[in-house]
Amino acid sequence: MYVTNLQKRCMAMEHKYASDCHSHSNCSPDGEHSPGAMAERARELGLYAYTLTDHCECNEYEGKYRERQAIAWAEMEKLSVPKGLVFLKGIELGQATQNPEGAREAVEKYPYDFVIGSLHNLRDKEDFYYMDCREKPREEIDGLLDTYWDELLEMIELGGFDSLGHLTYPLRYIQGEQGVIVDLERHYEKIDGVFKSLMEHKKALEVNSSSFFNGLGETMPGPGLLRRYYELGGRLLTFGSDSHRMEHLGRGIDRAMAEARAIGFTEFALYRQHEPVMLPLE
Template structure:
């Protein structure tokens, strides 16, 4: 790693339904890469907590407590809460009694729809995609108002599929007011904005969010940012983190945050 403080704070082990490798293997890879800090954030889709995720959350927490990270690796215990705004009781249950270092808040699907990954866009009626995005921004505001998280995950998540996988361009200028509202709400709430580097290894080819939106966040007064590869295997762990740090520097940031006991610890981009 060319950056002394390179850290990966969004990734998934086999404790997630779509993860592939054991926590011990993920930690070993983080140490091998020379990461300054490594935070594991396995999935909890809150609206499916009772049927699919309660046992997974319990298992991930137990395994994170039992793992012995390689010497010198700063290992932090985290979780990614999907759609906590849609089921706040389950979100509370997932956090209760567990002293996480870091909580990501994400919206992977809006109410009454599947994950953006599964939706069909090619033959959609006029206005369909715009309507989806308008609802998505509103649900992000709900998530921020709920508030029991530390960093907002992959702000432009729907574009990973709409633009990246399906090749349908989206003019975000039409959503400028809504996006500014989300960024401003984050800033007022004292929450971080995640730079998710998964897009750099996917068809969309850029960070989520990308440089223009990160510049806008800073223009509005945003200073708290986190970095995560969104890896689901040891093979992808740490990928794009250095490039993400490059993007942050280009956007005018001089530092980023890792979280310990739910408190930000600021590190220089060096």
């Protein structure tokens, strides 16, 4: 059967509006490929929309990321967007709570479409990526998580972002990579608080599919928490692969969308100039 290029592209993703709103190019210290290569891959996959969200770690803003941010913005500005792809300009804003002035400067400096609010390390602590929890007593791990939820609440109050990135990020390392099982039930009350605050402040919740592919084996947050968010009335979701190289772009998005759909969500959001554009999860 004769198949056109367009049909081939559309077959790569199952969902009509499959979009990846969290990814990194080589404008991030840990990203591999150029924005142009990432966008071309997005087109090949047949993604409906693609948002590039390079890192801006506010706790290192003045010394490192202010300059990187300028480079990333210039790269997005000069990108020749492949035909048929909706390209949106974003940023992943880390640790805004640890440098509110830097965070404000970063998000106001350029007319971004989309800002992800993330927390990779707690105040005065290293990134969970580097933290070894295998020898830590359970109470200490629970204490770290308590501080994590509290700092997220503080971040939501502070504002300056559109969607909360990879909620449960510490579990990716503690549980997914170090095999220390965390009883999340103990944390439900605080997590409910995070969901309620997101809704109150009209912020979205990101479903991050990168952790399908590590030991965690489920999205961040996982289906249990997504169901809880839904029950509490949360309806604003964004989806992102958090890819740091082109081969990982769009990875897990279809599965994450199908799981959200099974919970009851019928649409998701893309952000353009910080305004949600709702699209059907079909």
